[in-house]
Amino acid sequence: xxxxxxxxxxxxxxxxxxxxxxxxxxxxxxxxxxxxxxxxxxxxxxxxxxxxxxxxxxxxxxxxxxxxxxxxxxxxxxxxxxxxxxxxxxxxxxxxxxxxxxxxxxxxxxxxxxxxxxxxxxxxxxxxxxxxxxxxxxxxxxxxxxxxxxxxxxxxxxxxxxxxxxxxxxxxxxxxxxxxxxxxxxxxxxxxxxxxxxxxxxxxxxxxxxxxxxxxxxxxxxxxxxxxxxxxxxxxxxxxxxxxxxxxxxxxxxxxxxxxxxxxxxxxxxxxxxxxxxx
Amino acid sequence: xxxxxxxxxxxxxxxxxxxxxxxxxxxxxxxxxxxxxxxxxxxxxxxxxxxxxxxxxxxxxxxxxxxxxxxxxxxxxxxxxxxxxxxxxxxxxxxxxxxxxxxxxxxxxxxxxxxxxxxxxxxxxxxxxxxxxxxxxxxxxxxxxxxxxxxxxxxxxxxxxxxxxxxxxxxxxxxxxxxxxxxxxxxxxxxxxxxxxxxxxxxxxxxxxxxxxxxxxxxxxxxxxxxxxxxxxxxxxxxxxxxxxxxxxxxxxxxxxxxxxxxxxxxxxxxxxxxxxxx
Numbered sequence: 001x002x003x004x005x006x007x008x009x010x011x012x013x014x015x016x017x018x019x020x021x022x023x024x025x026x027x028x029x030x031x032x033x034x035x036x037x038x039x040x041x042x043x044x045x046x047x048x049x050x051x052x053x054x055x056x057x058x059x060x061x062x063x064x065x066x067x068x069x070x071x072x073x074x075x076x077x078x079x080x081x082x083x084x085x086x087x088x089x090x091x092x093x094x095x096x097x098x099x100x101x102x103x104x105x106x107x108x109x110x111x112x113x114x115x116x117x118x119x120x121x122x123x124x125x126x127x128x129x130x131x132x133x134x135x136x137x138x139x140x141x142x143x144x145x146x147x148x149x150x151x152x153x154x155x156x157x158x159x160x161x162x163x164x165x166x167x168x169x170x171x172x173x174x175x176x177x178x179x180x181x182x183x184x185x186x187x188x189x190x191x192x193x194x195x196x197x198x199x200x201x202x203x204x205x206x207x208x209x210x211x212x213x214x215x216x217x218x219x220x221x222x223x224x225x226x227x228x229x230x231x232x233x234x235x236x237x238x239x240x241x242x243x244x245x246x247x248x249x250x251x252x253x254x255x256x257x258x259x260x261x262x263x264x265x266x267x268x269x270x271x272x273x274x275x276x277x278x279x
Numbered sequence: 280x281x282x283x284x285x286x287x288x289x290x291x292x293x294x295x296x297x298x299x300x301x302x303x304x305x306x307x308x309x310x311x312x313x314x315x316x317x318x319x320x321x322x323x324x325x326x327x328x329x330x331x332x333x334x335x336x337x338x339x340x341x342x343x344x345x346x347x348x349x350x351x352x353x354x355x356x357x358x359x360x361x362x363x364x365x366x367x368x369x370x371x372x373x374x375x376x377x378x379x380x381x382x383x384x385x386x387x388x389x390x391x392x393x394x395x396x397x398x399x400x401x402x403x404x405x406x407x408x409x410x411x412x413x414x415x416x417x418x419x420x421x422x423x424x425x426x427x428x429x430x431x432x433x434x435x436x437x438x439x440x441x442x443x444x445x446x447x448x449x450x451x452x453x454x455x456x457x458x459x460x461x462x463x464x465x466x467x468x469x470x471x472x473x474x475x476x477x478x479x480x481x482x483x484x485x486x487x488x489x490x491x492x493x494x495x496x497x498x499x500x501x502x503x504x505x506x507x508x509x510x511x512x513x514x515x516x517x518x519x520x521x522x523x524x525x526x527x528x529x530x531x532x533x534x535x536x537x538x539x540x541x542x543x544x545x546x547x548x549x550x551x552x553x554x555x556x557x558x
Contacts, residue, residue, distance in 0.1 A: 123402075123403060123406040123407075124402060124403075124406075126406055126409060126410075127402040127403075127405055127406035127409065128402075129409075130405060130406065130408075130409040130447070130451060131405075131447055157470055158470050158471065158472040159472075160472075160477075166458050168409070168410055172409060172455075172458075175454075175466070176451075179445050179451075179466060179468070182468070182470040184465065184466065184467050184468070184470075184471040184472070184477065185465065185466045186463065186464065186465040186466075187454070187458060187463070187464050187465075187466075188463050189458070189461070189463070191436060191437050191461040191463075192437060192463040193437040193438075193439075193463070198439075198463065201480075
């Protein structure tokens with residue numbers, strides 16, 4: 001029976017730290033505030049926004065929501081972000097993505113102040129991650145995936161870690177974070193041949209493929225540690241990870257569930273980075 | 280008997296392209312010029328500088344050398360680079376590294392114009408590499424290592440490529456270039472456990488460890504393609520790669536020698552990027 005690594009324990013611990021930090025900041029007259037920019041009324045965005053506000057409230061971080069119509073121009077959105085950049089009351093800025101197609105995301109990424117860029121959109125912050133400088137802001141999902149391992153005392157030094165994803169929001173920054181922990185890192189993707197051979201030789205497999213229940217236990221060994229970063233809907237419309245959890249959970253050493261795994265930690269990372277932006 | 284992949288053939292082909300491009304540019308009144316900034320009189324630097332000038336001459340690129348004492352301040356060096364940034368006659372800028380210890384390299388990297396940054400020092404250009412955007416400037420050594428494979432019609436799609444190096448000048452950008460070619464990429468380093476197992480499972484091994492003759496044929500299989508990016512001196516003071524060439528060359532499928540392998544291509548990449556900066 002695998003050890004099930006739940007996200008909530010890690011998230012709670014991070015939130016405890018945040019609560020203490022926020023108290024200290026408030027004693028010094030600083031009120032950490034997260035500025036959220038949402039375009040349109042996409043139900044997923046609104047759901048995510050509510051969850052963030054609730055989480056912010058629970059740790060004492062204020063929120064300031066800028067809602068605009070999704071027909072907004074790039075120029076107008078730049079103005080809004082520049083206003084938030086200059087606003088001393090705003091500690092960190094989160095712009096909901098994906099942006100509408102007519103918006104020039106490259107412009108938006110560059111305009112957000114690197115010092116308030118808690119979601120790590122700005123190339124300057126991403127380049128720091130590439131260099132292995134982890135003192136700044138990191139993309140929240142890969143950071144959450146690393147945190148769940150470290151929190152559970154999984155040493156990464158010299159471990160063979162296989163990542164299945166090569167995007168800028170998960171796979172590539174995750175690889176850089178793992179290299180900083182001295183793991184040997186393999187990056188796989190849709191063109192990888194014999195994925196089975198690659199995963200079954202790994203100590204740790206971290207997957208963000210986005211195909212529900214894709215990996216059954218044949219892909220792993222008994223000592224495998226499996227971190228599931230995939231989120232998709234299965235054939236019944238139920239949220240599922242990349243791993244066939246029921247098949248794998250009695251076989252491997254450790255596994256994260258979906259939901260209630262890595263995804264439960266990302267918002268805490270976002271809040272932690274909002275507080276760090278304040279410091 | 281392995282196929283020996285020599286660098287000169289590739290370098291000559293790139294230089295042919297450059298010569299044609301330079302002729303076209305000159306017809307339009309543009310005279311590509313490489314600005315070199317050298318601090319002090321380190322013999323290696325002077326040797327490298329002479330080699331670059333000779334290569335530039337051979338393809339019709341002009342050079343402009345700025346030599347300063349190695350005691351120069353960061354502020355003064357910034358001024359020099361800013362002058363080169365603004366100088367319309369300078370197409371590309373190469374600042375010899377390593378810089379003296381008292382110079383703030385972070386400042387220098389950021390001050391060099393991304394449009395003239397042919398050695399890919401500026402974080403903006405490095406971040407493009409991280410994203411897989413290969414339209415700009417690339418670090419020359421990893422680019423040369425990829426070119427030698429492509430020139431020899433080695434398909435990288437779906438291949439398991441192992442890189443032994445995790446630096447910002449070789450391993451990390453190389454990994455990003457290989458991902459763009461749809462290879463499955465493993466990044467190894469000093470903390471990697473059982474390197475033998477990792478390399479002997481790979482289709483292609485690319486090493487920049489800097490330990491002379493470290494890898495004998497036990498690290499490979501008969502189908503291995505071995506790209507040696509390491510340069511160091513062996514016990515007799517002779518230039519050597521990471522590979523025990525004499526031991527390995529009759530065993531694997533393809534191998535690059537050191538010297539006369541990857542290193543013979545890097546200057547051509549630098550010149551190619553100088554011309555691209557002009558365009």
